[in-house]
Amino acid sequence: MGSAVLTLLEIQIAVRAGILDNGNATVSATLGDALAPADRLSIYRNTSRTALINVLRLNFPVVHRLVGEGFFATAADTYITHEPPHTAWLDLYGEAFPEFLQSFEPAAALSYLPDVARLERAVGRALHAVDAEPLEYSQLLDIVPSARGRVRFTPHPSVSLVFSPYPVDAIWRAVLARDDPALAAIDLSAGSVRLLVERRAGEVDVTRMDEQRWKFTEALFAGDPLSTALVLADNPGAVAWLAAHFTAGHLSDFALSNTETLVPAERAQ
Amino acid sequence: MFGATDRYSSLIPAKAGIGLRFQHHQAVLDTRPDIAWMEVHTENYMGGGSPIRCLEAIRCDIPISLHGVGLSLGSAEGLDQAHLDRIRQVAERIEPDLMSEHIAWSVSGGTYLADLLPLPMTEEALAVVCRHVDQVQSTLGRRILVENPSTYMQFWHSTIPEWEFMAAVAVRTGCGILCDVNNIYVSAINHGWNPLAYLTALPPDAVGEIHLAGHTVRQLADGGTVRIDDHASRVCGEVWSLYEAALLRFGPLPTLIEWDQNVPALDVLLDEARRADALIDVTSDGVRRADAA
Numbered sequence: 001m002g003s004a005v006l007t008l009l010e011i012q013i014a015v016r017a018g019i020l021d022n023g024n025a026t027v028s029a030t031l032g033d034a035l036a037p038a039d040r041l042s043i044y045r046n047t048s049r050t051a052l053i054n055v056l057r058l059n060f061p062v063v064h065r066l067v068g069e070g071f072f073a074t075a076a077d078t079y080i081t082h083e084p085p086h087t088a089w090l091d092l093y094g095e096a097f098p099e100f101l102q103s104f105e106p107a108a109a110l111s112y113l114p115d116v117a118r119l120e121r122a123v124g125r126a127l128h129a130v131d132a133e134p135l136e137y138s139q140l141l142d143i144v145p146s147a148r149g150r151v152r153f154t155p156h157p158s159v160s161l162v163f164s165p166y167p168v169d170a171i172w173r174a175v176l177a178r179d180d181p182a183l184a185a186i187d188l189s190a191g192s193v194r195l196l197v198e199r200r201a202g203e204v205d206v207t208r209m210d211e212q213r214w215k216f217t218e219a220l221f222a223g224d225p226l227s228t229a230l231v232l233a234d235n236p237g238a239v240a241w242l243a244a245h246f247t248a249g250h251l252s253d254f255a256l257s258n259t260e261t262l263v264p265a266e267r268a269q
Numbered sequence: 270m271f272g273a274t275d276r277y278s279s280l281i282p283a284k285a286g287i288g289l290r291f292q293h294h295q296a297v298l299d300t301r302p303d304i305a306w307m308e309v310h311t312e313n314y315m316g317g318g319s320p321i322r323c324l325e326a327i328r329c330d331i332p333i334s335l336h337g338v339g340l341s342l343g344s345a346e347g348l349d350q351a352h353l354d355r356i357r358q359v360a361e362r363i364e365p366d367l368m369s370e371h372i373a374w375s376v377s378g379g380t381y382l383a384d385l386l387p388l389p390m391t392e393e394a395l396a397v398v399c400r401h402v403d404q405v406q407s408t409l410g411r412r413i414l415v416e417n418p419s420t421y422m423q424f425w426h427s428t429i430p431e432w433e434f435m436a437a438v439a440v441r442t443g444c445g446i447l448c449d450v451n452n453i454y455v456s457a458i459n460h461g462w463n464p465l466a467y468l469t470a471l472p473p474d475a476v477g478e479i480h481l482a483g484h485t486v487r488q489l490a491d492g493g494t495v496r497i498d499d500h501a502s503r504v505c506g507e508v509w510s511l512y513e514a515a516l517l518r519f520g521p522l523p524t525l526i527e528w529d530q531n532v533p534a535l536d537v538l539l540d541e542a543r544r545a546d547a548l549i550d551v552t553s554d555g556v557r558r559a560d561a562a
C-alpha cells in the first residue's frame with residue numbers, strides 16, 4: 001500500500017482481517033501506514049474475542065460445563081474465526097456450533113457433545129426467538145375439506161425438535177442442576193430420544209415424544225403437506241396430535257401447497 | 270424550568286439513571302428502586318420471550334432509553350437494514366424516551382466484529398456517519414443521540430479533531446450528542462489531548478445525555494500504559510471532576526451510570542447514581558445563582 005491514504009472501506013477490510021486473523025502479515029503492513037501505534041489493534045482483537053467467546057459460553061452453558069473452560073475457549077475461538085457473527089443481535093449466535101463440534105477433532109471422544117449443543121441451540125431459540133402470533137384452528141375453517149390435506153404449516157420460531165441417540169435431555173438437566181450423581185448415573189446406551197423444545201409462559205420446556213408422534217411432528221414442522229404427515233404418522237391419534245400443536249401454539253402460519261404429496265420423501269435423522 | 274433534555278425528550282429528567290442488565294430485572298421488578306430512568310442495550314431485547322416482556326413491565330413505571338451498540342454508523346459499506354428494522358421494532362414496543370448509538374464501526378463485509386472500532390477522523394468518515402445518522406433518524410422518525418468513542422489508537426491521516434467531528438455530525442444531521450465523560454477522559458489520556466478542552470469544544474445545545482463509567486489502566490508490552498474503557502468498576506475521581514465541569518458547562522442533564530462487566534449488586538449502581546444526582550443538584554444551584562447575578 002505504500003504511503004497512499006487508504007479509503008474507509010480499505011481500512012475496515014484490513015482491520016476486520018486483523019481482528020479475525022491475528023497473524024496476517026499483510027494486514028500489519030497495510031495498517032502500519034495508517035495507525036498510530038499499530039500494535040494497539042490487538043486490544044480491539046482481544047475485546048472482540050472475549051466478548052464473542054462469552055456469548056457462546058452463555059448460549060451453550062452445558063457444553064461449557066461438560067468440557068471445561070480451557071477446552072471451551074479453544075473450541076469457541078476456532079469457531080469464531082471460521083463462523084463470525086453476521087449481526088449484532090447475538091442471542092442466537094452459534095447456530096452452526098453443534099456441527100462445528102461434530103468435526104472438531106479434540107472433541108471426537110465426546111460423541112454426545114454435538115447433540116447436547118443441538119439441544120442448547122433449540123433451548124436458545126425457545127428463550128430468544130422473536131415473538132409470533134400462534135395460528136388458531138379457526139383460521140383453517142375456510143379451507144374446503146377436500147383441500148385440507150394440502151395445508152403446509154410454519155412452526156412457531158421458538159419451537160424445535162431434537163433427535164439424539166443419547167439421552168441428551170438427562171445430561172442437560174443434570175449439568176444445569178449441577179447434579180453430579182445424576183450425571184454419573186446416566187447410561188449413554190439407554191436409547192435414543194426425540195425431543196420437543198418450546199417456550200411456555202416464558203420458560204423453556206423440553207419433553208420427550210414417542211417415535212410416531214415425533215415423525216408426524218417433524219413432517220409438520222418441515223412444512224410437508226398435512227396429508228404427508230398423516231401418512232407418516234400412520235396412527236388414528238394423529239388428528240389429536242395436530243389439535244395439541246394448535247393448543248400449545250406450536251404453529252404460526254400456513255399455506256396451501258399445489259399438490260398433495262402422498263409418498264413422503266426419505267428424511268435423514 | 271427548561272432543562273437541556275427537553276429538546277429530545279419530555280420524560281427523561283435531568284437526573285441520574287442506571288444501565289439495566291438482566292441480572293437486575295427481578296430485583297427491579299420486586300423492589301421498584303427509586304431511580305429516575307434506566308438505559309438498556311437495544312440488542313439485548315431484539316428477541317421475543319421474557320426479556321422484552323420484562324422490559325415492557327419495567328417501562329410502565331420507569332422511563333427507558335434505548336442505547337444501541339451494533340448498528341455500526343461508521344461502516345463504509347452502508348447500514349444493515351435488517352438490524353435497523355430490529356431497532357425500530359424494539360422502539361415500537363418499548364416507546365423509549367431517548368435513543369442513541371455510537372460514533373464507531375463494528376461491521377465489515379457483513380461480519381459483526383463485536384467491538385466499537387475507531388474511525389479515522391476524515392471528511393470521508395464524517396460524510397458516511399452523517400448519511401447513516403440521517404437514515405436512522407428518518408427510519409425511526411425521531412432524533413437520536415450519538416456517543417463520542419473511547420479509543421486506543423489513531424489514524425495518521427485523520428484531519429479533524431474528534432470534538433469537531435462530533436460537533437459537525439450534530440450540526441449536519443440535527444442529532445444530539447451523548448457526551449460520555451469517561452470516554453473523553455480515556456481517549457484524552459491515551460492520545461495526549463486536554464479533556465477539558467474537548468468538553469469545551471462540544472456545542473452545549475446539542476448535548477442531551479451524559480454517560481459515566483469506570484475504566485482500567487493496562488500495561489503494554491512496549492512499557493507504555495493504555496486506559497481501557499471496560500465499564501467494570503466505579504467511576505474514578507478524575508472522571509467525577511470532569512463530569513462536574515460538564516454539568517457547569519451544559520447544565521443539568523440525564524446522566525447514566527454504566528456498568529457492563531463484573532456487574533455489582535443493584536445497590537452499588539444506585540449509590541453511584543446518588544453521587545451523580547448530588548453533583549447535578551450542586552452544579553444546577555451554582556448555575557442558577559450565576560444566572561440570577
